[in-house]
Amino acid sequence: MTPLGNNVRDTWLRVTQGKSGVGPITLFDASTFATQIAGEVKGFNFERWIERNPPLASAARSTFFALHAAAEAYKDAMLKPFTVDSRRFGIYFGGGDSGIDFDPFVKTLMASFAASGDLVDKGEYVHQSLRHMNALRELESQPFMTVTHLTRLFDIRGPVSNCLTACAASSQAIGEAYEWIKRGDADVMMTGGSHSMIYPLGVVGFSLLTALSTRNDEPQRASRPFEKKRDGFVIAEGAGVLILEELSHAQKRKAHIYGEVVGYGSTADSYRLTDMDPEARGASEAMRIAMTKAEIEPADVDYINAHGTSTGVNDSLETVVIKKVMGEYAPKVPVSSTKSMLGHMIAAAGGVEAIFCLLAMRDSIIPATINYEEPDPELDLDYVPNTARRASVNVALSNSFGFGGQNICLALRKYNGQ
Amino acid sequence: MIERGDADIMLAGGTDSKLNAMGISRFNLLGLLSTRAGTPETVYSPFDEKHDGIVLGEGAGIMVLESLENAKRRGAMIYAEITGYGSSSDFNFDPRDEDDFTGKRVAMKRALEDSGIEHHDVDVIVANGSGVPQADIQEALAIHSFYMGSFGKLNVTALKPLTGNLVYASGGVEAVIAVLIANKKTIPPVANLSKPYPACPLPLVKGKARSAEVQFVMLNNFGLGGQNASLVFKHVKT
Numbered sequence: 001m002t003p004l005g006n007n008v009r010d011t012w013l014r015v016t017q018g019k020s021g022v023g024p025i026t027l028f029d030a031s032t033f034a035t036q037i038a039g040e041v042k043g044f045n046f047e048r049w050i051e052r053n054p055p056l057a058s059a060a061r062s063t064f065f066a067l068h069a070a071a072e073a074y075k076d077a078m079l080k081p082f083t084v085d086s087r088r089f090g091i092y093f094g095g096g097d098s099g100i101d102f103d104p105f106v107k108t109l110m111a112s113f114a115a116s117g118d119l120v121d122k123g124e125y126v127h128q129s130l131r132h133m134n135a136l137r138e139l140e141s142q143p144f145m146t147v148t149h150l151t152r153l154f155d156i157r158g159p160v161s162n163c164l165t166a167c168a169a170s171s172q173a174i175g176e177a178y179e180w181i182k183r184g185d186a187d188v189m190m191t192g193g194s195h196s197m198i199y200p201l202g203v204v205g206f207s208l209l210t211a212l213s214t215r216n217d218e219p220q221r222a223s224r225p226f227e228k229k230r231d232g233f234v235i236a237e238g239a240g241v242l243i244l245e246e247l248s249h250a251q252k253r254k255a256h257i258y259g260e261v262v263g264y265g266s267t268a269d270s271y272r273l274t275d276m277d278p279e280a281r282g283a284s285e286a287m288r289i290a291m292t293k294a295e296i297e298p299a300d301v302d303y304i305n306a307h308g309t310s311t312g313v314n315d316s317l318e319t320v321v322i323k324k325v326m327g328e329y330a331p332k333v334p335v336s337s338t339k340s341m342l343g344h345m346i347a348a349a350g351g352v353e354a355i356f357c358l359l360a361m362r363d364s365i366i367p368a369t370i371n372y373e374e375p376d377p378e379l380d381l382d383y384v385p386n387t388a389r390r391a392s393v394n395v396a397l398s399n400s401f402g403f404g405g406q407n408i409c410l411a412l413r414k415y416n417g418q
Numbered sequence: 419m420i421e422r423g424d425a426d427i428m429l430a431g432g433t434d435s436k437l438n439a440m441g442i443s444r445f446n447l448l449g450l451l452s453t454r455a456g457t458p459e460t461v462y463s464p465f466d467e468k469h470d471g472i473v474l475g476e477g478a479g480i481m482v483l484e485s486l487e488n489a490k491r492r493g494a495m496i497y498a499e500i501t502g503y504g505s506s507s508d509f510n511f512d513p514r515d516e517d518d519f520t521g522k523r524v525a526m527k528r529a530l531e532d533s534g535i536e537h538h539d540v541d542v543i544v545a546n547g548s549g550v551p552q553a554d555i556q557e558a559l560a561i562h563s564f565y566m567g568s569f570g571k572l573n574v575t576a577l578k579p580l581t582g583n584l585v586y587a588s589g590g591v592e593a594v595i596a597v598l599i600a601n602k603k604t605i606p607p608v609a610n611l612s613k614p615y616p617a618c619p620l621p622l623v624k625g626k627a628r629s630a631e632v633q634f635v636m637l638n639n640f641g642l643g644g645q646n647a648s649l650v651f652k653h654v655k656t
Contacts, residue, residue, distance in 0.1 A: 087524055091507065100440075108443075122439040129443035138444045139642075148643040151507040157521060159505035159528075160645045179422060185505070185528075266424070289424075 001065040001194075002238040002342050002352055003039035007072055011352075012359050016388045018370045020220035020341050022234050027198050035212040037219040038198045039236025039343030041065060053153065058136035060098030063146045065239035065348070066194035070150055077243040078255050079188070081155055090158035090186035092177040094169030094193030095146035096347035099202055107132040146194055158186045164347075167307070168402035169193050170240065171350030171410055175264030177244050187249045192351030194239035206235060209274055211311060223344075224371035225308035225337035226315045226383045233309040236343030240351025257415040258358040262395075263294030269405025276313060276401065280321045283399070286407035287325045290397065294411035298329040302393040303366050305353045307401045308337020309344055318399065319379045334391065336384040340370045350400040354410060357396035361414035364392045426488040431590025433478035445474060450550055450642075462579040463610035464547035465554050465618045472549050475582020479590030481597075498597040501535070501634075502650035504528025522560035522638070525646035529636060533650040537564040539634050540572060540650070542605055544596045546638040547576025548583065551615070557638065558618035569621040573628060575599075579609040589639040593649065600632040600653035 003021025005011035014021070022039045030036040046064055050056050056064070111132065112124035139145060147162045159180055165172050170193025177191035197203070206212045213232040215222035223234040250257055267289070269282035276283065291297070306318055315337075323330045338356050345352060360366055365388050372385035393414065400408045419425050436442065445451050452471040454461040462473035489496050506528065508521020530537055546557055561574065577592050578584075584591055599605055607623045614622055637649045 087506070090505075112439075120439065125439040126443045126446055129447060133443065133447055135447035135449070138447050142643070144641065144643045144645065147507070147645070151644060156507055157524065158507070160507035161505065162645075183422065 001041055001069045002345070003041060003236050004342060006041065006044055006068065008355065012356070015338060015341055015356065015367050016365050018341065018368050018387060020223070020370060021236070022219045022222055022343050024219060025198060028200055030203065033203060034207050034214050035203060036216045037213070037222055037234060038203070039234055039345070040198060041238055044068070056149065058134060058140045059149060060140050060145065062096060062098050062194045062196040062237070062239065063140065063149050065196065065237065066095060066146045066150060066241065067153060069192070069194065069239040069241040070154060070190060073190070073241040073243050074154055076256070077245070078253070079243065083253060084188050086155045086157040088158055088187040089156045090177070090180060091147055091150060091156050091160050091190045092173045092180060093147050093150065093162045093191060094173040094347045094351065095143050095162050096164070096169065096193070096195035096197065097143040098141050098196065099199045100141060101134065101137045102199060104132045104134060150190060154190065156190060165406040166402035166404055167344070167346055167349060168400040168406040168408040169347035169350065171354065171398060171400035171408040172266060172406070174242060174244070174261065174350065174354055174410055175266060175408060178261040178264055181244055181246050187246050189244045190241065191244055192239065192241035193348040195345055195347035196237035197235055197346055198237050203235060213310065221371050223310045223340050225306065225310040225340050225369055226319070226376065226379050227372050228374040228376040230310045230312060230315060233311055233339065234343035236345045237348070238342070238345045238352060239348050240353070240355050242351065242354060257417070259361050259415050260413050261410060262413045263290040263292070263296070263411030265289030265293065265409045267407045269407065271405050274403060276317045276405070278317070280317045280324070282405060283317070283321045283401055283407040284324045286409040287321065287397065287399065290409040290411040291325070294413070296395055296411060298326040298333070300395050301326070301329070301333050301397055302391065303357065303360055303396040304333055304335040305357050305396060305398040306335050306337045307399040308339050308369065310337070310339060314401065316378060318401070319381055322381060330381060333382065334366050334384045334389065335381050336367055336369045338367050350398065350408065353398050353400070354412065357398050357412050360393045360396060364390060366391050366393065420483055420485050426485050428483045429480060430483050431478065431480035431593065432587040433590070434584055434586035435476035436474050436585055437476050442474065445472060452549065460610050462549055462582065464545070464549040464576045464579060465558070465608060465614055465620065465622055466611050467613045467615045469549045469551055469554055469615060472583045475584045476587070477581065477584050477591055478587050479592070479594045481590070481593060496654045497601055498651040499654055500649060501652045502529040502531070502533030504532060504648045506646045508644045508646060519556040519559040519563070521644060522557060522640055522646050523563050525648040526560060526564070526636065526638065529648035529650050533634070535634060535650070538570055540636050541630065541632040542599055542635045543572065543574045544592055544599070544635060544637045545574055545576045546640045547578050547608070548640070549578060553640065554615065555617045557640065558620050561620060572621050573605050573623050573630065574620045575605055575623045576608045577606065580606070589637070589647065592637055592639070593651070596635045596637045596651055600635050600651065603629055603632060605630060605632070
């Protein structure tokens, strides 16, 4: 579920064509905002889900995205009720928060301004909330509710967790889901992530951090990772859901196997709230750990799906990281950022990007970094500029670095056993 | 993460405060808060016939976990060992109207299996004890399903009436206290328990703290939305 399509086929087709899913914000009137563009999911039928599942009536936007993507993954994995022991079917998800129920919140605030001053009367707020707010919508705004709906609809009764490590969340979820299977806690895990922050407070928050691109007149050219004129990331929404399974369990039921998770590295920067460590020690270490666990050398890496947000700092530092880790092979490894086409889906980004790595293996196509016009002299890796490239991909790495200094790297390998 | 060799030392636990207008109004809207009349310190009463919901609290509980070799090598004071962990999900979409306890049972069963012990080896269960009537009943049924009435040496306590419900921080604080229970050989009572709710037939510690030798403590934490986690701590004699 992405700004480029509501299923894997449509999204991947447009990604390989180098299309952009970014456009003007339509979900609310952003005309007075510094940033007026985003990668929105389009043409999704919420009503159809609610008709079939009335308890979803108050669910968050990102919960619908998660369910829709999960249904496609579940079907593609040929899972059916009773084909898997539901107590050995777990979930480790990267589901972001969904913001507040804005209009009722504002009504409650306005009604609880203290008569004598310009402060909100807290007691009155609690009282007014009973009049204006919807209890179920408040419950649904909690990040764990996406997982609750997924467990309910897909009969998942095994181990459960939701991680909130910002932009690294769904990559971390995939790594942990893999570790849980390795540990023997589950045979099958649902994983990935889902998020939407395209609401007024979400956009304002990132705007205040001056993290967002303000290239409002050219939405489709706004996300330009690694390029000289990059001016921030483009916020996007969607979901990417994967089914991980213990190998022999998948073989026994003859499931289609796209690839294997072979390594996962997780580190903390221990540096600054919104900046990366200038020496990028944490991020390099995450990549090294993933490669060590996967028992791969720089020469084995066929593709790196970069975090590549299109912010000045991230793209410079990620280039440094890749050079550090790949050594003399750094110029030879294709590195691309699919965020150039989709924007940054925050907690959901890693899930979608891991899927792209697996499809790159399946189709022998490396997606491009679009909007690459003028090279940044400092950034001299092979960013797969503008056009997707034919190349066989056996081993891919996917980087995700979270605000606050959470660094994740996943190592994926093509499955050649069938 | 320590077990699989990713780290020698981990900081673990949680911190939370819902004591703000938005936090309180959410729980209030969901009808999860206790509205009983009485002095504030006496109304929160899980497993009591008067239980009627949560009293919120705030705080943080943080532990340092370490591989045994690493802790021994540097001569650290070892309070306890985590021997088991069980996680499961159930469909507790709304804790007010479900009566299925099997998810909670699965989490406890997995923690026991992970520890390689039987339920009769457990000396103390620190219950989730949320105080929401239906949730208390579910937890009591889940515990009861192992023992079927013959509780042996088991004592069950609940700590939330003492601290309030710390939501995301509950497990961190309760894990620290669970470890201290074994360390100090003292089991705190379920505060505010005067008459146990008939549907919660558990060996609850009532009135005052009880002294006992404690080797294994099980901690239950069950989240709104149906996430269940159980941990087993083993006392380490120093």
